[in-house]
Amino acid sequence: MVHILLFANLAQEAGTQKIEIEMDLPASVEQVRKKFKEEIGHLKGIDHCLIAVNEEYAEEMDIVKAGDTIAFIPPVSGG
Amino acid sequence: MKLFEICNAPIQTQDVINKVIHHNSGAVSVFIGTVREMTGEKQTQFLQYEAYVPMAEKQLEKIGEEIQTRWPKAKAAITHRIGTLQISDVAVTIAVSTPHRQDAFEASRYAIERIKEIVPIWKKEHYRDGEEWVGNQKGNVSYPLGHPEGIEK
Numbered sequence: 001m002v003h004i005l006l007f008a009n010l011a012q013e014a015g016t017q018k019i020e021i022e023m024d025l026p027a028s029v030e031q032v033r034k035k036f037k038e039e040i041g042h043l044k045g046i047d048h049c050l051i052a053v054n055e056e057y058a059e060e061m062d063i064v065k066a067g068d069t070i071a072f073i074p075p076v077s078g079g
Numbered sequence: 080m081k082l083f084e085i086c087n088a089p090i091q092t093q094d095v096i097n098k099v100i101h102h103n104s105g106a107v108s109v110f111i112g113t114v115r116e117m118t119g120e121k122q123t124q125f126l127q128y129e130a131y132v133p134m135a136e137k138q139l140e141k142i143g144e145e146i147q148t149r150w151p152k153a154k155a156a157i158t159h160r161i162g163t164l165q166i167s168d169v170a171v172t173i174a175v176s177t178p179h180r181q182d183a184f185e186a187s188r189y190a191i192e193r194i195k196e197i198v199p200i201w202k203k204e205h206y207r208d209g210e211e212w213v214g215n216q217k218g219n220v221s222y223p224l225g226h227p228e229g230i231e232k
Contacts, residue, residue, distance in 0.1 A: 007131060008201035009212040052199070055134040071131055071199070077213040078128070078135075078159060078200030079112050079171055079191055 001025075002032060002064060005071040006043075013043045029053065030060040032070055049074050082156045083139035085132045085200075090158050095172045098156040104176035108183035110191050112171040114164050122207045128161040128170065131199040135159070138198040142190055146175065149189070150182045157190060159200060 004019040011017045023035045029051050037046060050073040051058050057073075064070060082098055096107060114126050139157050146155045159171045171194065175186040194200075202213045 005131065007129060007199065008203070011129075012212070052131070052134055055131075055137055057197075071134065073131070073199050074201065074212070075214040076195070076197070076199055077202040078130070078198050079195045 001066060003067075003069040004036060004040075005069060007072070008074045009045060010043050010049070010072055010074055014040060025066045026063045028060065029058050029062050029064060029070075032064050033072075036072075045074055046072065081136075083136055083143055084158045085130050085135050085139075086158055086160055087162045088160075090160050090169045090172050092169065092172045095156050095158050096174045099154045099174045099176040101154065101176065103152070103178055104154065105178045106180035106183040107174055107176045108180070108187040110171075110173040110187045111169055112191065114166050114168050114170060116166045118204075121204070123166065124205050124207060125166070126164045126170075126205065127203040128159075128164065129201050129203070130159070130161045132161075135199050139194070141197070142193045145193065146186050146190060150175075150177060150186045153177045153182060153186045155186065155190060157194070159194070159198070161200065 001020055001022050004021055006014050006017050019040060021035060021039055033051065052071040052073055053062060053064055054069055080098060092109065092111060096109060099107060116123050143155045146153050153175050155175045157173050160169065164170055173187050173190045175183050175190065177183040177186065204211055204213055
């Protein structure tokens with residue numbers, strides 16, 4: 001199981017900020033994104049989001065383990 | 080004392096400045112970002128900022144480390160506010176102290192540019208005629224490289 005965090009437009013579209021997903025782990029970041037789209041839906045912009053694993057930016061091939069927190073990071077707009 | 084912080088309450092700019100003044104600082108450059116009413120033809124009524132708070136604070140710390148690398152004698156502090164902000168409210172305060180003024184100007188400029196690239200904070204504009212989550216303000220809505228430029232893993 002992985003914990004998924006959503007923000008901004010993604011959270012608004014999904015209607016929640018936190019989702020848990022059951023999947024075979026370890027898996028790549030890319031596989032988590034794919035699984036998320038299958039389970040939750042193809043949220044607008046989901047393919048262009050960065051992904052953070054446990055609060056650090058990750059690459060597509062980085063490994064996700066059971067219990068990790070995966071955050072989808074839409075283009076940021078702070079400042 | 081936390082040098083890099085996300086907060087909900089109004090930012091006390093003087094508090095941020097006080098964090099970076101010490102006996103060898105000769106200059107403090109302060110950047111304050113405020114809520115603007117007009118963006119082109121669009122009239123903002125108020126803004127909402129949201130953040131992935133623990134990661135945002137880590138990324139602010141990372142900007143502090145980058146500043147330290149580029150300007151070894153600099154000391155930086157950044158506070159970014161989230162929640163609902165009205166026109167002219169302070170959204171972000173950056174203070175950088177250095178021994179001499181040029182480095183202070185450059186480092187505070189560097190900090191705000193990096194905030195707009197790597198810190199997970201999002202702004203929702205509430206206009207007179209609608210609302211929208213604002214994308215990357217540097218113009219590239221997607222990340223073709225798979226990550227914002229200059230993110231070190």
